[in-house]
Amino acid sequence: MRIGELAEKTGVSVRALRYYEEQQLLPALRSESGQRHYPDSAVERVNLIQQLYAAGLASKAILELLPCVDAGVSTPESMARLVAERDRINLQIDGLIAARDRLDAVIAAASDSASSCSSARVDAQRRTARCSSARVDAQRRTARS
Amino acid sequence: MRIGELAEKTGVSVRALRYYEEQQLLPALRSESGQRHYPDSAVERVNLIQQLYAAGLASKAILELLPCVDAGVSTPESMARLVAERDRINLQIDGLIAARDRLDAVIAAASDSASSCSSARVDAQRRTARCSSARVDAQRRTARS
């Protein structure tokens, strides 16, 4: 497929896809006239790249770790980087949970203080499904000490 | 205390503290000669600011939400923003967990392929530790309903 279609399927911009190629994260075949062509598997790869970007990894880190994800093999260096990035993400999750709990506390306090107001609606929004757990993370981290 | 001491106590740079004042997040008393002086409570406030920055909030959002945290009161607009930011953080946590699990899987696969390494057991143990997260959050979600 061509770049526009890939952009549409993945939800990322054409510019971003060209940027990924520039960063050597997303190789592209070229037609005679120079247009990029991607296999279907590129969709999955772009999603993975996006996921890692969203997790705070830099291009350089992704570039180093993509072969591990692809082939399941790793050098000692990339293994160290994998573990380092995972640990960083765990710390980031802890920070986010702490911040969220802080906001939750403020929300709860404000809801209580304004309980006379006709606002029982916040609780409805709060029920949006999610699945994050500080407890499991702490358990996981202490398990490998 | 003066700015250098506050920087030392909070672990943030002097430049950052001046930036916070510029963003109106951290008011400072001025001595006759123009030097900034902070009360002890500033330490706590800087930590809060850092926590919110780390959670991905922008200066503008923090500026709007700090009064709520301080006084526990909020306008309808700031309440909406509180909830919006909390929800965004929850989504971000979910993304981070997914990315972490992906890295964990790669780490586990690489450890298995290099099973001569003695770390395989630890990873096996860690794998048994997950899958108990939904309960905690379900409890959180229903606790205040």
Add this chain to the structure above:
DNA sequence: CTAAAACCTGACGTTGACGTCAGAGGCAAG
């Protein structure tokens, strides 16, 4: 065949939270 739509390669612009440098003034100690 033609016009619109999609694609190409540069290359400069954006945004936020600071880093860093320059030049000047303030503050306790010897």
Add this chain to the structure above:
DNA sequence: CTTGCCTCTGACGTCAACGTCAGGTTTTAG
């Protein structure tokens, strides 16, 4: 007094992941 450290106000630099514009070529629809 002066040495040395801290502080001040601008103001420009940084970095990353793109956005956006310009000017030209290719593909596709009618």
